[in-house]
Amino acid sequence: MNLADEELQRNIEKGHRIDDSLDSRAYQKVFDALKKEPYYLPSHFADRVMLRIDAQGSLSKDYFWFGLGLVTLIAGACVAALLANFKLDFGTFKFNSGYPGLFLFGVTFIALIHYVDKRFLSRMIHNR
Amino acid sequence: MTEDRALVSRIIEGDRQAFRLLIRQNERLVAHMVGRLIDRDEDREELCQDVFLRVYEKIGEFNFQSKLSTWIATIAYRQGINHLRKKKIELRDIPEEESFTAHFISEDNPEEALADQEMEAITLKLINLLPAQYKTVLTLYHVDGMNYNEIGEVTGMPEGTVKNYLFRARNLLKEKVKRYLGKEEVL
Numbered sequence: 001m002n003l004a005d006e007e008l009q010r011n012i013e014k015g016h017r018i019d020d021s022l023d024s025r026a027y028q029k030v031f032d033a034l035k036k037e038p039y040y041l042p043s044h045f046a047d048r049v050m051l052r053i054d055a056q057g058s059l060s061k062d063y064f065w066f067g068l069g070l071v072t073l074i075a076g077a078c079v080a081a082l083l084a085n086f087k088l089d090f091g092t093f094k095f096n097s098g099y100p101g102l103f104l105f106g107v108t109f110i111a112l113i114h115y116v117d118k119r120f121l122s123r124m125i126h127n128r
Numbered sequence: 129m130t131e132d133r134a135l136v137s138r139i140i141e142g143d144r145q146a147f148r149l150l151i152r153q154n155e156r157l158v159a160h161m162v163g164r165l166i167d168r169d170e171d172r173e174e175l176c177q178d179v180f181l182r183v184y185e186k187i188g189e190f191n192f193q194s195k196l197s198t199w200i201a202t203i204a205y206r207q208g209i210n211h212l213r214k215k216k217i218e219l220r221d222i223p224e225e226e227s228f229t230a231h232f233i234s235e236d237n238p239e240e241a242l243a244d245q246e247m248e249a250i251t252l253k254l255i256n257l258l259p260a261q262y263k264t265v266l267t268l269y270h271v272d273g274m275n276y277n278e279i280g281e282v283t284g285m286p287e288g289t290v291k292n293y294l295f296r297a298r299n300l301l302k303e304k305v306k307r308y309l310g311k312e313e314v315l
Contacts (some may be wrong), residue, residue, distance in 0.1 A: 002299070004297065005299050005302070006296075009295065009298055009299075022306050022309055022310065023302065023306065025309055026302045026303075026305040026306040026309055027298070027302045029247055029248070029251055029305050029309070030298055030302050030305055031270075031298075031299040032248065032251075033248050033251035033252050033255065034251060034255070034266055034270035034271070034298075035270055035271065036248070036271075037156070037159075037160060037163075037271055038160055038163035038164045038252075038267065038271070039157075039159045039160065039162065039163020039164070039172055040155075040159060040163075041155050041158075041159045041173060041176060042173070043158070045173070045176070045177075046148050046151040046152055046155070048173075048177060049151055049177050049180045049181065050144065050147070050148060052177055052181060053181065053184055056181070066265060084291075118153055
């Protein structure tokens, strides 16, 4: 550490009188600027945080009911399938088995469109 | 500390007004840290909110080893650093003193870049150009009045490093400001 600089910093911090050198004046400017608050939050900031806490609480309740609904639906479907002696059959979709390439192309094409949209288009739109 | 204990117990018991009080008591500290680290205004408030949501989630884990404000500042510091990483904003280690000093001081020409602005505004811009670690210690020390030990607790740096960063950061700023003051004198 540079002793002269250290001494100057200490003196300014303690509020001692400093000389009129360029170094001293520069330090004084720096210390004055450092006391400034960099950012102020809006007056209703606390309310906004409380709203987000409430929203999070209701979101976890939503997830609970969604999960319960899903389990009930699956259980109901299983019971119905058993009672109705249901057998799994792809019906019309069996035609796909003759065209595996077409099926693969469809899946890849849709995935590619999503990728291009997410990777490039969304960014371009947001940056406008 | 006793006040901290009482406040934390009330929050854990579900007292919403107590948490509101905690926000009011610490929002400026969080705003200073986040405001210094993050440039974009749109991100600042959201990140401050995230800090308090984290505090709300983790308040039960607070063990009173430090002041409540120091613990909150630690969360704010980590959230700020994570945000910078997530946004892929360069988070460099403090480089070798000499090369960094030379680079920082010589970067851009005072006359061209900031000629019309007030000295204070120039200095504030210069502070923003410093690495995140420097900005954090400067803010905690000068704006929030924390001591070296508390800053060390918040940032995880040893006390010696905190002192060193404070000195070096102020020295760097002084060297740069000197160039502007020098120009003023010539004009």
